[in-house]
Amino acid sequence: MTSPASRTAARTAPPTARTASGAAGRTVSRVAALAASGAVRVFLVLAGLFWLLPTVGLLVSSLRSPADIAADGWWQVFTAPARLTTENYAHLLANGTITGSLLSTVLITVPATLLVLVLGSFAGYAFAWLEFPGRDWWFLGVVALLVVPVQVALVPVSKLFGAVGLFETTLGVVLFHTAFGLPFAIFLLRNFFAEIPRELLEAARLDGAGEIRLFARVVLPLGGPAIASLGIFQFLWVWNDMLIALIFADSQSPPITVALQQQVRQFGNNVDVLAPGAFLSMVVPLAVFFAFQRQFASGVMAGAVK
Numbered sequence: 001m002t003s004p005a006s007r008t009a010a011r012t013a014p015p016t017a018r019t020a021s022g023a024a025g026r027t028v029s030r031v032a033a034l035a036a037s038g039a040v041r042v043f044l045v046l047a048g049l050f051w052l053l054p055t056v057g058l059l060v061s062s063l064r065s066p067a068d069i070a071a072d073g074w075w076q077v078f079t080a081p082a083r084l085t086t087e088n089y090a091h092l093l094a095n096g097t098i099t100g101s102l103l104s105t106v107l108i109t110v111p112a113t114l115l116v117l118v119l120g121s122f123a124g125y126a127f128a129w130l131e132f133p134g135r136d137w138w139f140l141g142v143v144a145l146l147v148v149p150v151q152v153a154l155v156p157v158s159k160l161f162g163a164v165g166l167f168e169t170t171l172g173v174v175l176f177h178t179a180f181g182l183p184f185a186i187f188l189l190r191n192f193f194a195e196i197p198r199e200l201l202e203a204a205r206l207d208g209a210g211e212i213r214l215f216a217r218v219v220l221p222l223g224g225p226a227i228a229s230l231g232i233f234q235f236l237w238v239w240n241d242m243l244i245a246l247i248f249a250d251s252q253s254p255p256i257t258v259a260l261q262q263q264v265r266q267f268g269n270n271v272d273v274l275a276p277g278a279f280l281s282m283v284v285p286l287a288v289f290f291a292f293q294r295q296f297a298s299g300v301m302a303g304a305v306k
Contacts, residue, residue, distance in 0.1 A: 055282065062088055069271050088272045098277050101259035105281075107170055108245070108255055109238045112177035116234045117227055119178070120185025124223075125215050127186065128193040129201065139190065145183040153180075154247060161248065173248045173255075177238045185230055192226040193219060228292050233295040236285050255283045 043209060060074040063084040068076075077084060089105050092098055125140050126132070158167065168171035196219065220227070242257040251256055254262070260277050263270050 055279075055286075058279050058282065060084075062279045064088075064275075065273050069275070087241065088276045091272050092276045092280070095151070095273055095277075097259050097262070098256070098273060101254055102280070104170065104249070104253045105239060105255040105257075108173050108177070108249070109235060112181065112238045113231055113234045115174070115178045116181040116185045117231055118183055120189050120230065121220065121223070121227060122215075123182070123186045123238065124189030124193050125191045125219055127190040129219075130195075130211070139186075142183050142186050146187060150180055150243070158247065167180045167248065168250045170250065170253075171249075173244060176244055176248055177234075177241070181234050181237070189226060190229055192223055196222055197272075232289055232292055235288055239281075239285050 161167040
């Protein structure tokens with residue numbers, strides 16, 4: 001129910017302003033109705049299917065024999081589905097280089113992701129709620145590191161790793177990914193943690209909670225969506241990386257991206273290994289994304305409602 005003052009203001013408003021307000025309201029209604037229409041939904045479904053088309057093609061190719069792949073396109077399988085076979089995956093499991101590379105990729109990706117999440121969470125909380133000398137300047141330094149390209153650090157880091165014995169080691173690759181993933185992690189989590197109401201933290205401190213307990217019991221649960229989103233980004237970046245792995249990883253146990261690249265170089269027609277290997281390399285990140293898609297969506301939308 002509107003107040004007399006509101007009704008008076010509406011009556012005394014200029015006709016142009018009332019017309020503009022009404023036009024804006026009608027435009028918003030039309031857009032909302034269009035978004036809910038069946039045509040838009042059909043378009044989005046078609047766009048999603050088009051986006052998944054390369055993945056479907058790779059899956060079908062991984063289930064076809066090398067002779068069939070050389071003879072015609074993968075879409076021909078819909079006319080002869082009986083030609084599908086799992087022999088390619090049997091060859092893949094028999095290839096020690098590919099199977100070992102999957103383990104090497106896991107040993108690199110999981111620690112690099114966990115380290116970025118843990119260190120980024122601690123640093124983000126410190127920059128958001130702890131007072132220490134030069135806090136703002138230190139944070140500006142972290143933000144400045146976001147613009148440093150990875151390629152700039154390849155030569156000096158290679159010399160450093162060679163001097164300390166970390167070149168061509170799994171630990172060296174993990175440390176490199178952690179170092180270059182931390183600036184974005186700190187920037188993202190600091191901005192998210194800073195949106196937590198101060199009254200909530202003060203109430204926890206009045207109840208006797210120290211900084212560690214406050215961080216573990218209050219900040220981490222509230223920051224779960226942002227941390228999950230960061231974890232997905234970091235996991236995908238490290239898992240799909242080839243440049244850093246090609247330079248710093250152990251050549252005897254390379255990650256999956258380097259192992260597949262070596263297969264292309266050494267056996268140009270080794271499609272029965274390349275197709276299933278590439279599909280497995282794609283499936284793992286997709287599985288991680290879909291497993292945490294709800295947390296990812298919450299983390300992306302969290303800043304929009306504050």
